[in-house]
Amino acid sequence: MLVQGGNGALHNNFELFVKIGMNHEHWYRENSDAKTPWLKVGVVRSVDPWRDCPAVVQSTFNRNFELVYRSTYHQLRHVYFDQSSGWWNDATIFGPVDPVGIPGFVQSDRGAPGDFEVVVVNQYGQAEHWTKHNSAPWTREPGEWYQRATFGADFAFGGPSLVQSRLGGGELHYVGTVTSGAMRHYRYGASGWTLENTFGDNASSAPCLIEGTYGAGNETGVGNFELCVAVSDRIEHWWRYNAVPGAWNLSAVFGAQVRRVVSLLQSTYGTNLELVAERTDGAYQHYWRDGGGWHTGPIVT
Numbered sequence: 001m002l003v004q005g006g007n008g009a010l011h012n013n014f015e016l017f018v019k020i021g022m023n024h025e026h027w028y029r030e031n032s033d034a035k036t037p038w039l040k041v042g043v044v045r046s047v048d049p050w051r052d053c054p055a056v057v058q059s060t061f062n063r064n065f066e067l068v069y070r071s072t073y074h075q076l077r078h079v080y081f082d083q084s085s086g087w088w089n090d091a092t093i094f095g096p097v098d099p100v101g102i103p104g105f106v107q108s109d110r111g112a113p114g115d116f117e118v119v120v121v122n123q124y125g126q127a128e129h130w131t132k133h134n135s136a137p138w139t140r141e142p143g144e145w146y147q148r149a150t151f152g153a154d155f156a157f158g159g160p161s162l163v164q165s166r167l168g169g170g171e172l173h174y175v176g177t178v179t180s181g182a183m184r185h186y187r188y189g190a191s192g193w194t195l196e197n198t199f200g201d202n203a204s205s206a207p208c209l210i211e212g213t214y215g216a217g218n219e220t221g222v223g224n225f226e227l228c229v230a231v232s233d234r235i236e237h238w239w240r241y242n243a244v245p246g247a248w249n250l251s252a253v254f255g256a257q258v259r260r261v262v263s264l265l266q267s268t269y270g271t272n273l274e275l276v277a278e279r280t281d282g283a284y285q286h287y288w289r290d291g292g293g294w295h296t297g298p299i300v301t
Contacts, residue, residue, distance in 0.1 A: 002265055007063075048072045055105035099158075102158065106163060109164065129150070156177055159206025160209075161208055166223070168187075177205065208228050208264035228261045237289070272289060285297065
């Protein structure tokens with residue numbers, strides 16, 4: 001997973017966490033100079049091996065890196081990098097038995113500091129929503145993850161496609177790929193998780209979803225949803241206008257030899273979209289989109 005965090009000379013470096021063979025690797029790009037290459041930080045210390053790439057946020061806990069990944073203990077594992085001590089720490093194991101794919105993971109604005117929210121597909125093709133409450137009043141043991149909901153059916157792939165939107169004052173939104181190859185978009189509101197849209201076809205992996213600034217009008221407006229997904233070894237870019245929510249629209253098809261998209265963000269580089277995809281040869285490749293469209297970047301690893 002890719003984040004633009006608070007590290008580096010300008011506090012805007014790209015930080016990438018990926019599984020390469022048996023290694024759990026942390027890579028970065030020093031963004032004070034756009035020509036700086038991707039560099040390997042090192043191997044992430046963890047309690048048990050990753051079964052897949054992790055979901056990552058840089059949290060309000062002193063900018064710690066928080067990782068959630070599928071563990072060889074057949075559940076999800078939460079670990080974090082303490083910026084003060086420079087050590088990786090185990091938080092806990094939680095979630096369904098034998099989850100599928102990369103989980104969706106955000107720090108929401110529920111509570112202060114905000115709660116951690118995870119949505120992951122279980123072995124039965126349903127999506128499970130888990131929460132770690134991070135502030136008083138404590139309704140559960142501090143640090144405990146608990147399941148809030150199960151929703152949907154027939155999910156074939158789950159990925160880093162959970163966002164907290166400005167819609168509805170902070171709704172959660174999740175998109176997963178079902179067995180037919182279509183994508184289903186769910187919204188978490190006052191009545192729980194409900195199906196919003198079904199769109200696309202022939203998707204061969206899970207999508208990545210963000211809410212960007214395009215379409216927002218100003219810094220307090222609701223931005224468009226931006227989604228990228230692998231279809232037949234290429235990447236499809238979809239978007240949805242959120243000021244008046246409507247249909248999903250296919251914007252572009254690009255790339256080659258793509259197995260899946262593992263991360264998507266909107267960076268401080270002219271509000272460019274930045275994407276990392278896993279190739280069919282196991283390498284990870286950076287793509288970005290500016291006003292001229294999508295461009296193929298370097299192979300990172």
